[in-house]
Amino acid sequence: MVPARGAVVAVVLSMAVLAGCSGSTDEHPAAPTTVEVAPNQVAGVALPEDAVDKAVGRLDELIGSLMDSSHIPGMAVAVVHGGKTVYAKGFGVREAGAPDKVDADTVFQLASVSKSLAATVVADQVGAGTVDWSTPVTTHLPAFALADPAVTAQLTVGDLFAHRSGLPDHAGDRLEDLGYDRAAILEKLRLEPLDPFRITYQYTNFGLTAGAESVAVAAGKEWARLSQDSVYGPLGMTSTSSRFDDFRARPNHAVGHVNVDGTWSARYERDPDPQSPAGGASSSVNDMARWLTMLLGEGTPVAPPEALLPALSPQVVSTPPQNLDARAGNYGYGFNVSVSPAGRTTVSHSGAFALGAATNFLVIPSADVAIVALTNAAPLGIPETLTAEFADLVQFGEIREDWRGLYRAAFADMDAPEGDLAGQQAPSNPAPAQPLTAYAGTYDSAYWGPATIATTDTGLQLTLGPAQRAYPLRHWDGDTFAFEPSGENAPPGSVSSVRFADGAVTIDYFDESGLGTFTR
Structure with a gap:
């Protein structure tokens, strides 16, 4: 709120x-x-005296220790309070091995923090009367559909921004890795099996993107232009964009890094344009501070409060309590909404690209304070740790939890390899394969498109998607081969089976929703 x-x-x-x-x-x-x-x-715990000022006074120390322990290349942090920016600094470098320093105007990819900006864009259009949170998506995207016609007919912009459509977790993300564009991915979502509508929370980038796309069509503008006209321009966010080319063209932008054998390396470039509303925005902490100031009710309003408040209010339970005395986590429209241990409503969101970005913001409205932390490194929980420590200092005058250990453990799971053969030893005495030419051919999937299996000088090769991603296959056992997927959704060490049987091939990595079988 x-x-x-x-x-x-x-x-x-x-x-x-x-x-x-x-x-x-x-x-x-x-x-x-x-x-x-x-x-x-009314909060359960009163704020300590000079709570925000004292917490801000600890930031240099906290950031320095986090940078030292993680060795991430760069980080920028800003705090707003009392209608103004009270802290805005950069730390480290924009690219490992290069001299250019991060400052408060350095532009970072926001990853999923983009969802909260997108919700603000929608709130602006709700205020303008273009749409409402309850507008059916098919009103402006008549061709869009999910597997259940009844769900399709009822599905609203708000349903998709609250991740309660029934689509599986991260539906469509691996299509993006294969080179499919936004239109193709949204069209293929109709093939995904659905969980119960409006009572199931499953986080989806392309579900939210579909909701945003329907708003853009209603407004008669493409999404990046609508975002600029509705929010970024009016707030004076001159370094913010929802278009990847704009990010890449900024002279002062941070390059993404991954950790390779203990060293941060700028190996990949992440172009998130297909899911721009959900993950494609980029900004600086100085620009984000302007937006956070607006959320706290100061500065230039970009949406009426009655249009924005639903986005900042619980719309679905995202994290059910695991025992009777635990607090639940909730999601609004593009925002996490929670109650802190001090009994204060907090609004937040994290963003992460495995290929090199980690971001977080946290708002405590009753304390009139917000913090944003942006980094140019694959996610380790560093921004979340900082904002959690800052929130403890604001609310209690001390850091009460081992946030560093808690987030380290939580984010370790994000790096876990994918695929059914990850971490497994190949059979020492495998059954022989058939002649490789017996497996060669084109196999089709309505969801993934054609998969080509071809013989090469070194064995079999799998080729998939519009980008024609090519993966060498190595023999595993009998008619089973193995391949190593790559991309945003395949952490290092991922290994998947490719199983041939009865004129079809099933690829475990692409079979999360039961859609991984390709027919010859």
Whole structure:
């Protein structure tokens, strides 16, 4: 939620509690006393004295220690409070081995923090009357469909921004790795099996992208232009864009890095344009501070509060509690919405590219403070650790949890290799394969498209997708071969089986939703 002031003050006043004149025996009863906030806005723990200033005073130390322990190349951090930016600094370098320093104007890829910016764009269009959060997606994208016609008919912009459409987790992401564009991926989502509608939370980049695309069509503009006109331009975010070419053209931009044998290396370039609303924005912390200031009810408004508040409010349970005394996690429209241990509503989002970006912002509206941290390294939990430590300092005056250990463990799973053969030893005495020419040919999948198996001088090769990604196959056992997938969604060490049987081939890495069988 946004704070009880500025554009949202009317909402707060409507909830104010009036205390009566209980016990008064005067001829004229005591005047009612106005409570500043409603009971459901009262935090469980009062803020320490000078909480924000003292927390800001610790940032250099915290950032320095995180940089030293992780050795990530670069990081930028900003804090807003009281309607202004009170901290904005860069640390490290834009590219490992190069001299150019990160500063508060260095542009980073935001990854999934883009979703929160996209929700702000939609809120602007809701305020303009172009769409509503409850507008059916097919109103403006009539060709869009999911597997269940009943779900398709009811599916709204809000459903897709809340990840409650029923699409499987990260549906469509691996199509992007194969070179499919946005239109092709959105068309193929109709082939994905669905979980129960509106009661299942499954995080999807291309589901949210479909919702955003319907809004862009309604507005008569492509998404990057709509974002610029609705949010970036009005807020003065001059280094922010939802177009990859703009990011690459910025003279002061940070290059993505991956960790190779303990050394951060700028090996890959991540072009997220197909999922631009969900992961394709880029910005600096100075620009992000302008946006965060707006979220806190100061500065230039870009959407009416009644249009923006639903995005910042719980719309679906994203993390059910695991026991009776645990707090649940919730998701709004493009924002995580939670309650902190201090009893304060927080709004946040993280972003991560395995090919070299990790980002996070955190807003504590009742403390009138927000922080954003952007890095140019594959995700280790560094931005989340910093914002969590900062939030502890603001709310309690001390860091109360081992956030570094907790996030280190949580993010270790993100690096786990994919595929059913990952970490396995090949059979020492495998059954022989058939002559390689017996496997060669073209195999088709309605979802993945054609897969070509060809013989080469060194064995078999699998070729897939519009980008014609080629993968050598090595014999594993009998009619089973192995290949090593690559891309944003395949961490190092990923190994998948390729199993030939009855004129078909099943590729485990592409079989998450049961769609991994290709027929000759």
